[in-house]
Amino acid sequence: MNLHPRKLLATAALGITAVALMAQYGDSGDPWWEPGTGRNLPMFSTFPDSTGDITIVNMEGPIATADHPFFQNVGTNYRACITCHQPSSAMGLSTDRIRQQYVDTRGKDPVFAAIDGSNCPSLPQADPASHSLLLQRGLFRIPLPVPSNADYKLAVVEDPTTCNTSTTYGLATNTVSVYRRPRVVANLKYVLGTDGAFHLNPTVKAQLAADGRDSTLAQQAAEAMHAHEQTGRSLTPTELQHNLDFESQIFVAQSADAKGGDLTEVSGPLGAWALGFNKNIKTGPNQPLFLEASYWTKAAHGNTGHTPQTDFRESVARGNAIFMNRSFHIRDVAGMPGGPTSGTCASCHTTPLAGSNLDHPAMDVGTTAYATVAEAKAANPTLPIFKLTxxxxxxxxxxxxxxxxxxxxxxxxxxxxxxxxxxxxx
Ligand code: HEC
Ligand code: HEC
Incomplete structure (x- = not known):
């Protein structure tokens, strides 16, 4: 059966009336979710962001969080997964929210824990400067072992955070500290590539985290327990299943735009619903990526004069056409099969609706690696610079x-x- 979300909504095939849907919208409560509060995560929660609203959808209905390991602190530092994967930040963590939390708690919230919520645990923790990468750029410290199979010499050339030259935390202990933002824990079927089912197959291999070091959600959850929540124990099989079930069915998308209006209407992109229901997570030839070509074009509006809303929507439709069709020369990219070529944004961002890539998820497009130290420093003056020989x-x-x-x-x-x-x- 073709479960097209628009048809589903239009025929209310889910048995949920529009009234019930509306009632659950907006039940968002306090934008910062403390671990262990036991509040419910409704089927829909809507939060403002800089251009409108985002909406989180639990496809399987409201979630009771009282005994749920994603929401309860199971470690030793009063954090839970929810600490860094906040519903009001689209299941990641925005710098606005981080700064607000710093002000509200005078830097005492567990999110600022020395271990990775500061530039380095050895720095004076009461000084906001010691948390500058988190406060300014939303980055946590990720300490990683230098791989034992590495065929390189790694040297620290610049160390603005002091952590890579620290005798306790640095290279002397075979550890490299890189600084990364939390990735969104939602829409994960577009990262794992399971075919449209709400429940992800926990054994499916994928590339999770910026370096693809975790190949399953189970492995990732075990790592997060240890690294971010500083716990000695592992998740029990039941706890792990709770986490996987939760991560399988949660979707997020922009749901309203200040200019564009409602982004979830039946004749539009449908927001997170579309991500949840969509079965087409593999790209094929001529697959539309973000919009079905027609619905926001000038023709679709019937040329009935223009308003700020129609202007915005037509601009989105033109942008979508550029993303899909405007060809340019792609060179100096490592990890893209076939070498230099002509292509579009959609040549790399292939997965419909989400723009990820299930076949070649990792590429070097020049955001972290440089030919000279001067280039690296100019691009990123606050990050460590390593020389790999x-x-x-x-x-x-x-x-x-x-x-x-x-x-x-x-x-x-x-x-x-x-x-x-x-x-x-x-
Ligand atoms: C201290 C903040 C913090 C906490 C607590 C935390 N995470 Fe994360 N999470 C991150 C960061 C940072 C990344 C990105 C890591 C990287 O790219 O190397 C991440 C990445 C992930 C990813 C990868 C998503 C993707 O698309 O690759 C998943 C899944 C995830 N976290 C789930 C969890 C779970 C489950 C827990 C609780 C057991 C948890 N996180 C606790 C900060 C956190
Ligand atoms: C050669 C492949 C390739 C092409 C072509 C490409 N991208 Fe990307 N894009 C990537 C990769 C790989 C990343 C992640 C890399 C990183 O963060 O260093 C990325 C990241 C992004 C991000 C950041 C997403 C996030 O979550 O932070 C945006 C936005 C983006 N690309 C938009 C575009 C647009 C718009 C175009 C067309 C003008 C485009 N990309 C063309 C490979 C590509």
Whole structure:
């Protein structure tokens, strides 16, 4: 059966009346979700963002969180998964929210824990400057082991956070600290590539995290328990299943735009519903990525004069056409099969609605790896810079060779391969 979301909504095939849907919208409560409060996460929660609203949808209905390991602190530092994957930040964590929380709690919230909520645990924790990467850029410290199969020498060239040269936390202990934002814990079927079912197959292999180091959600959850929540124990099988069930069925999308109006209406993109119901998570030829070409074009409005709303919507439709069709020369990208080529944004961002890529998720598009230290510093003055010198026999990075300056080696930290330096999962 073709479960097109628009048809479903139009015929109310879910048995949920529009009135009931509306009643659950807006039940968002306090925008900061403390772990352990036991409040329910409704089927719909809507939160303002800088251009309108986002809506979170639990496809399977409201969730009681009282005993739920995603929402309860199961570690030793009063954090839970929800601490860094907040509904009001689209299941990630926005810098606005982080700064507000710093003001509201005078920097005492567990999100600022020394271990990774500061630039380095050895810095004076009461000083906001010690949390500058989190406060200014939303970045947590991710300490990773230098891979044992690494065919390179790694040197610290710049260390603005002091952590990579620290004798307790740094390279001396075979640890590399990179700084990364929380990834969105929603819409995960577009990351894991399971075919449309609400429940993800926990054994499906994917590339999770910026460097793709976790290949299943179970592995990722175990890592988060240990690294972010500082707990010695593992999740029980029941707790793990709760987390996987939750992560399987939660979707998020922009639901209203200040100019564009309602983005969930039946004749429009439908927001998070569409992400939840969509079965087409693999790209095929001529697959529309974000919009079905027609619904926001000038023709669709019947040329009935123009308002700020129709202007905005037509602009979105034109942008979508550019994203899908405007061809440009793609070069100096590592990890894209086939070498330099002509393509569009959609040549890399292939997955319908989400813009991820299930076949080649990690590429180096030049956001973290550079040929010279000056370039790296100019782009990222507050991040550490590493110099990677690869073994002369290693297959070189296709355009940076074997001597690379980088603020985050990305996938090379997982694979130990020169050619993967700077490759980040999109
Ligand atoms: C201290 C903040 C913090 C806490 C607490 C936390 N996370 Fe995360 N989470 C992150 C960061 C940062 C990343 C990105 C890591 C990277 O890219 O290396 C991430 C990434 C993820 C991802 C990968 C998503 C993707 O698309 O690749 C999942 C899934 C996830 N977290 C689930 C969890 C779960 C489950 C828990 C609780 C057991 C948890 N997180 C606790 C900060 C946190
Ligand atoms: C060669 C492949 C490729 C092409 C072409 C490409 N992208 Fe990307 N894009 C990526 C990768 C890989 C990432 C993640 C890399 C990173 O963060 O360093 C990314 C990240 C992004 C992000 C950030 C997403 C986020 O969650 O932070 C946006 C937005 C984006 N691309 C938009 C575009 C647009 C618009 C175009 C067309 C003008 C485009 N991309 C063309 C590969 C590509």
């Amino acid at each position: 690869w073994n002369p026999n290693a297959a070189p990075h296709p355009y940076l060779g074997r001597e690379i300056y980088t603020t985050d080696p990305g996938r090379a930290l997982t694979t130990g391969r020169c050619a993967d330096t700077g490759s980040i999962v999109m």
